[in-house]
Amino acid sequence: MTVKRMDNVGIVVESLDAAVSFFSELGLRLEGRAMVEGEWAGRITGLGSQHVEIAMMITPDGHSRLELSRFLAPPVIADHRTAPVNALGYLRVMFAVDDIDETLARLRKCGAQLVGEVVQYEEIYRLCYIRGPEGLLIGLAEELRKTPPA
Numbered sequence: 001m002t003v004k005r006m007d008n009v010g011i012v013v014e015s016l017d018a019a020v021s022f023f024s025e026l027g028l029r030l031e032g033r034a035m036v037e038g039e040w041a042g043r044i045t046g047l048g049s050q051h052v053e054i055a056m057m058i059t060p061d062g063h064s065r066l067e068l069s070r071f072l073a074p075p076v077i078a079d080h081r082t083a084p085v086n087a088l089g090y091l092r093v094m095f096a097v098d099d100i101d102e103t104l105a106r107l108r109k110c111g112a113q114l115v116g117e118v119v120q121y122e123e124i125y126r127l128c129y130i131r132g133p134e135g136l137l138i139g140l141a142e143e144l145r146k147t148p149p150a
Helices: 016-026 039-045 100-108
Strands: 009-012 029-038 050-058 065-073 093-097 119-121 125-131 137-143
Touching: 016 029, 016 050, 016 065, 016 100, 029 039, 039 050, 100 125, 100 137
Parallel strands: 009 065, 093 137
Antiparallel strands: 029 050, 050 065, 119 125, 125 137
């Protein structure tokens, strides 16, 4: 076996506090915050000496993590936050939620905007995309459970 698990997904943001607040409202828990800096880190990223503040968020089941990064140096050089859904590269992170309507109501209070509409895929899921903090594209999926026949 070559892969044991997916460890985390990383997203670069301008406001770490706003992103942590948003993803906390979604249901993730802040696992920790730290500064990552120096030549050793730059050898990994290819950016040379860097100074980055990170926050690691963990899902309620403890299996998935989201690493939020705010680059202090070197400066951010590109911005893909307003790219449409069919753009190449990083697209979105999808979260499974218990109740998509309740989740949307809570996240709208934090500035989230629905991209299209909430749709139902067969009898399996209700799905939507939202723009979260700083325009980040986030997917929400509510699994529909059929009631067993009586």
